[in-house]
Amino acid sequence: MIHPSPDQVRWTGLAAMVGGVLGLERWGFRPNSAALLLLTIGAFSGYWPPLLDFSFVAFILPGLLLLILGSPLLGPGNLGGPASRRASAPAC
Numbered sequence: 255m256i257h258p259s260p261d262q263v264r265w266t267g268l269a270a271m272v273g274g275v276l277g278l279e280r281w282g283f284r285p286n287s288a289a290l291l292l293l294t295i296g297a298f299s300g301y302w303p304p305l306l307d308f309s310f311v312a313f314i315l316p317g318l319l320l321l322i323l324g325s326p327l328l329g330p331g332n333l334g335g336p337a338s339r340r341a342s343a344p345a346c
Contacts, residue, residue, distance in 0.1 A: 282328025285320045292317030 296313030299305050 279328065282324050282326075285324030286328055289317045289320035289324060292320065 292313045296309045296317060299309035299313065
């Protein structure tokens with residue numbers, strides 16, 4: 255079994271503390287959900303050639319920008335959330 259280094263444990267604990275205090279999980283989930291919706295609409299509308307340029311500018315580009323901005327908020331927020339505690343709990 256490989257054990258994490260103390261630095262990894264320290265940074266994970268710090269990110270979990272900051273994520274839990276600031277509510278980053280909630281603020282990271284919202285733009286990521288909107289981004290994935292825009293990317294899905296852009297992917298489906300991109301198959302029709304007359305709408306290809308419009309769908310890229312209207313859906314895919316803003317979706318990618320939202321995903322880039324929302325993912326750093328969602329990552330540290332999920333480290334300290336209840337989902338990570340349940341996932342890391344040993345199976346009985």
